[in-house]
Amino acid sequence: MKKLKFSKQHVLFSVLFVSVMLLPFATDALLGRGWVRIVDFAMLYIMLALGLNIVVGYAGLLDLGYIAFFAVGAYCYALTGSPHLALAFPLLFPDGLHLSFWIVLPLAALLAGGFGALLGAPTLRLRGDYLAIVTLGFGEIIRIFMNNLNAPINLTNGPQGISRIDPVSVAGVALNTTQQVFGIELPSVHLYFYLFLSFTALVVFVSRRLEKSRIGRAWMAIREDEIAASAMGINTRNLKLLAFAMGAAFGGVSGTLFAGFQGFVSPESFSLMESVMVLCMVVLGGMGNIYGVILGGLLLALLPEVLRHSVVPLQQALFGRIVIDPESLRMLLFGTALIAVMLYRPAGLWPSGVRRRELESDEVAP
Amino acid sequence: MSEPLLALSGIGKQFGGLAALTDVSLHIRRGEIYGLIGPNGAGKTTLFNVVTGLYQPGCGEFHFDGRSYQTAKPHVLAQAGIARTFQNIRLFANLTALENVMAGRHVRTRAGVFGALFGLKSTRCEERDSTLRARELLRYVGIKKSSQTLAKHLSYGEQRRLEIARALASEPLLLALDEPAAGMNATETEDLKVLLQDIRANGITVMLIEHDVKLIMGLCDRVAVLDYGRKIAEGAPDEVRSNPAVIAAYLGSDDE
Structure with missing residues (x-):
């Protein structure tokens, strides 16, 4: 009986793996290359949502400024992987500092994690709404800094942003070019897809391991009841800081990938709306459940694009002109979807109850 | 007599102008079941929260297992060996x-x-x-x-x-229970009593707050009575029951 279930899981996993591997080709063939790019961005959002899930879903700390860590990661690579530093320090870096992506990545994760702890430290006593307000402020501070740090030293190039960021290269192959592998043509967006896929897999792995560990249980204990948690000997201060730092590090990794992929960063990519979007992915998908969060991220990242590509032609066909701007329609649908989810599935589309059944079947087996 | 597991002396706790605890001293010996009783608002839960680190005492000495913990956080005391339950259940x-x-x-x-x-x-x-x-x-x-x-x-x-x-x-070395029998029927209370006796038999010292006088009297080795934040009596259950100060606290005295 057990063996059968095991092999069934294997089959399911293999099918899933193959379909994900073929996804860019299928998307390219069916919808066009632009859509592969959209899927790439969706992967970045999924990574962000999984990072925020640690803070909000596991430790129960409402963070409305999460995009700030994405910004920290993105600017890290934007500064160290582009000619921009030549503007700020012409003598020191005449051509800018072109560090390898793989050196910047861990540094950016560390720096973003540090910023996470920095945000966590003064907010340890805050909960719920109050914490949300402070984190919201923090997110805005970071964005405004990026916007204004073009004087006295032009560090971030202000609202114009930083461009000409080096592409990510893997084993000496720059991912912004088309490559031939075993006679199969892999365009840049496909290459980035596989890069992001491996990072997402890594993030999922880390999340899963943490979730089922002593640390994860302590986070959930804090989420459920902070006073009881501390009475059980859980050092709530350290663990909350750890949750902030871990979540932020994931955000930083995602940001670094974003900068390398996009080749351009500017402060407007890191607005409050983005923080809200990522939070919605977590809440809509199912707080605390990795697969729910992935689903939420995928849905919310793709929805605006689907609308953009369907609403305009549809309206033009029906009325001969555009009556409702797709952007405002997006917000309308978005709000409706959120209200519907909160009413009918308050724990999210795919809540972690699935895990309970998993545990129950474990119980019966031995 | 060996050194007590928990020794409090001169503990005071104020909330604004209200003195919740005044000069409370008590010793809990290793391996005993120690009851804490008193009328509503006597400061039992406050004392309990001081013992488990949720509140920091305003003044007084706090020794546990031979070490001094003046302003210890709950997780430090949990590490030291004090575990607790809550009056209003606080599970995850x-x-x-x-x-x-x-x-x-x-x-x-x-x-x-x-x-x-x-x-x-x-x-x-x-x-x-x-x-x-x-x-x-x-x-x-x-x-x-x-x-x-x-x-x-x-x-x-x-x-x-x-x-x-x-x-x-x-x-834990000390298990602190805040009204463990609250809301239980007679059978459940009896089961609880058996469980607590067994826990003690395993070498864990038990401290409990309880309103069920029958349970306290049948279970505890020693009982302390709090009233208006002061300890008014301490001793074996029988002694305490016949103590005039305790009777006055519970039933009111003639000269009030």
Whole structure:
């Protein structure tokens, strides 16, 4: 009986793996290359949502400024992987500092994690709404800094942003070019897809391991009841800081990938709306459940694009002109979807109850 | 007589202008069951919260297991060996009974982020031990069958038992119970009494606040009575019951 279930899981996993591997080709063939790019961005959002899930879903700390860590990661690579530093320090870096992506990545994760702890430290006593307000402020501070740090030293190039960021290269192959592998043509967006896929897999792995560990249980204990948690000997201060730092590090990794992929960063990519979007992915998908969060991220990242590509032609066909701007329609649908989810599935589309059944079947087996 | 496990002397606690505790001193000996009674608002729970680190005492000395803890946080005292339950049950509602108990083992386990990420052998062993130990504790308090049920879905009596199992998971020297029999019927109270006696027989000192005088009298070795934040009596249950100050506190005295 057990063996059968095991092999069934294997089959399911293999099918899933193959379909994900073929996804860019299928998307390219069916919808066009632009859509592969959209899927790439969706992967970045999924990574962000999984990072925020640690803070909000596991430790129960409402963070409305999460995009700030994405910004920290993105600017890290934007500064160290582009000619921009030549503007700020012409003598020191005449051509800018072109560090390898793989050196910047861990540094950016560390720096973003540090910023996470920095945000966590003064907010340890805050909960719920109050914490949300402070984190919201923090997110805005970071964005405004990026916007204004073009004087006295032009560090971030202000609202114009930083461009000409080096592409990510893997084993000496720059991912912004088309490559031939075993006679199969892999365009840049496909290459980035596989890069992001491996990072997402890594993030999922880390999340899963943490979730089922002593640390994860302590986070959930804090989420459920902070006073009881501390009475059980859980050092709530350290663990909350750890949750902030871990979540932020994931955000930083995602940001670094974003900068390398996009080749351009500017402060407007890191607005409050983005923080809200990522939070919605977590809440809509199912707080605390990795697969729910992935689903939420995928849905919310793709929805605006689907609308953009369907609403305009549809309206033009029906009325001969555009009556409702797709952007405002997006917000309308978005709000409706959120209200519907909160009413009918308050724990999210795919809540972690699935895990309970998993545990129950474990119980019966031995 | 050996050194007491918990020694409080001259403990005072003020909330604004209100003196919740004034000059409270008490000693709890190793291996005894110590009851704390008093009318409503006498300061029992405040004293309890001071003992478990939730409140910092305004003044006074706090010694536990031979060491001084003046302004210790709850997690430090939990590490030192004080575990507690709450008057209004505070379980981790959305975790299973088993996970609740495993969370209680936090102070006696070591695994960190790296152990969890890389699945180190030590971490896996520790995790397996924790699971086994938690299952054992659930069986010990009599809710083994509910190990995979979410804490919030357990019955009231089971939740009370789970809180005790979670507290025991931290391998305490002193188990502090805040009204463990509140809301229980006679049979459940009797079961609880048997359980507490067994816990004591395993070498754990028990301190409890209780309103059920019958339970206190039948269970405790010594009882302290609080009234208006002061300790008015202490001793064996029989002595305390006949103490005029205690009778006055509970029933009111003639000269008031």
